[in-house]
Amino acid sequence: MSLEEIRSRIAAAEEKAGRAAGATKLIAVSKVQPNERVRAVLEEGHRIFGENKVQEAAGKWPAFREEFDGIELHLIGPLQTNKARQAMELAQAIHSLDRPKLASTIARIAQEIGSCPDLFVQVNTGEEEQKAGILPADADAFVAECRGLDLPVKGLMCIPPVDEEPSLHFALLGKIAARNGLAGLSMGMSSDFESAIALGATHVRVGSAIFGERDYG
Numbered sequence: 001m002s003l004e005e006i007r008s009r010i011a012a013a014e015e016k017a018g019r020a021a022g023a024t025k026l027i028a029v030s031k032v033q034p035n036e037r038v039r040a041v042l043e044e045g046h047r048i049f050g051e052n053k054v055q056e057a058a059g060k061w062p063a064f065r066e067e068f069d070g071i072e073l074h075l076i077g078p079l080q081t082n083k084a085r086q087a088m089e090l091a092q093a094i095h096s097l098d099r100p101k102l103a104s105t106i107a108r109i110a111q112e113i114g115s116c117p118d119l120f121v122q123v124n125t126g127e128e129e130q131k132a133g134i135l136p137a138d139a140d141a142f143v144a145e146c147r148g149l150d151l152p153v154k155g156l157m158c159i160p161p162v163d164e165e166p167s168l169h170f171a172l173l174g175k176i177a178a179r180n181g182l183a184g185l186s187m188g189m190s191s192d193f194e195s196a197i198a199l200g201a202t203h204v205r206v207g208s209a210i211f212g213e214r215d216y217g
């Protein structure tokens, strides 16, 4: 699918939900994609991208930044504390704040360098054993803890279980965000971004629908 097509589907979903045009940011998830595909999307004028891994992002984006102005990079994958500093220097937003140790590490580095990317707390809405994220029952306390550390928490993020109706998870995430006074909702991927927009997504993370399937081989 083309970038243009995704943009028009987003606009249609916003309109249908009675939301303002442009209320949803499109994060083009470029992980694992070959540079030619990423460059093509940059040349179409898109500037907001998502990466899963700090290492991969560090190898790819500094060069693109020399060539294209205004790139905004979002880290959406699990973050090790020993990569936090590099992540903070590289990205404008981190969507995977998922544990107290990472929060305190980011807070310490932010003090030191005098800046901090926008942060999203990842919530494990499906309470899946293998998945990262704060459990829904612990989310309020964790958001409060992050605020106590002066962290710029802008919203919440979730990745619904593959075998469940995603809209239930989007609705739950929206409820937790609302009661915590958080405006940002990072939810929705290639297969479900329209229902995420219907439920208030402010950031959708769309990879394969823009770039094609990822080739891990």
Ligand SMILES: *Cc1c(COP(=O)(O)O)cnc(C)c1O
Residues within 6 Å of the ligand: 029, 031, 052, 076, 077, 159, 189, 190, 191, 205, 206, 207, 208, 209
């Ligand atoms: C890879 C990834 C995406 C994009 O997935 P697609 O199905 O390709 O759109 C979104 N969010 C996260 C956290 C991801 O790791």
